[in-house]
Amino acid sequence: MTASFSFPRPDGCPDPQTKIFERDALRRWRNQLPRPLVFTNGVFDLLHTGHVHYLYAARQLGAALLVAINTDASARRLGKGPERPLNRQADRAYVLAGLACVDAVTFFDEDTPVALIDELRPDIYVKGGDYDMETLEETRLVRSWGGHSLALPFQSGYSTTQLVRRIEAGRSAADPS
Numbered sequence: 001m002t003a004s005f006s007f008p009r010p011d012g013c014p015d016p017q018t019k020i021f022e023r024d025a026l027r028r029w030r031n032q033l034p035r036p037l038v039f040t041n042g043v044f045d046l047l048h049t050g051h052v053h054y055l056y057a058a059r060q061l062g063a064a065l066l067v068a069i070n071t072d073a074s075a076r077r078l079g080k081g082p083e084r085p086l087n088r089q090a091d092r093a094y095v096l097a098g099l100a101c102v103d104a105v106t107f108f109d110e111d112t113p114v115a116l117i118d119e120l121r122p123d124i125y126v127k128g129g130d131y132d133m134e135t136l137e138e139t140r141l142v143r144s145w146g147g148h149s150l151a152l153p154f155q156s157g158y159s160t161t162q163l164v165r166r167i168e169a170g171r172s173a174a175d176p177s
């Protein structure tokens with residue numbers, strides 16, 4: 001059977017670029033953001049299955065999911081490796097914005113997203129299960145206005161660092177070592 005396809009697509013597949021907001025633009029839109037607003041952050045250098053599981057789960061918790069990514073300068077300061085990030089911030093943002101479960105993407109240039117969280121006052125803050133939420137300043141902050149903070153299930157075996165090592169070693173997905 002031939003699939004019928006119409007252009008422009010009626011709905012459900014907005015131009016990813018329209019989901020990317022510079023910090024100033026987001027500030028202007030902040031009162032229009034749907035609530036409950038779920039907020040998460042990270043580098044998202046090479047998108048993998050673990051990321052998609054957790055972003056999908058995050059979106060189920062509220063009416064909209066905002067992902068704040070580290071700028072390239074901020075990502076470099078995290079010390080993940082001299083070659084990181086491999087993908088520039090505009091590209092990392094565009095890939096995330098292409099996911100249906102992501103409603104908006106923005107950037108932060110600081111070492112943590114605390115100042116941005118303070119501005120946007122999300123209802124729910126999430127990270128993946130590799131974080132102990134009780135130790136984070138982000139958790140203390142969102143709870144200060146009655147928000148929630150939680151870690152979503154970690155999908156073991158998936159990480160950007162692991163992928164980079166596999167590529168550097170020339171190992172395929174079939175190689176268990």
Ligand SMILES: Nc1ncnc2c1ncn2[C@@H]1O[C@H](COP(=O)(O)OP(=O)(O)OP(=O)(O)O)[C@@H](O)[C@H]1O
Binds near residue numbers: 050129130131152153
């Ligand atoms: N395997 C996974 N399962 C669920 N969540 C994950 C997983 N890996 C990362 N996350 C979450 O995705 C977000 C972005 O993480 P990050 O970009 O650091 O991924 P990473 O694969 O751990 O990368 P790196 O190896 O460069 O640290 C974080 O909130 C993190 O908790």
Ligand SMILES: O=P(O)(O)O[C@@H]1O[C@H]([C@H](O)CO)[C@@H](O)[C@H](O)[C@@H]1O
Binds near residue numbers: 136
């Ligand atoms: O992709 P990562 O390394 O999971 O993202 C980091 O998260 C940190 C977290 O919010 C604890 O503070 C953050 O500080 C850091 O800038 C990265 O976004």
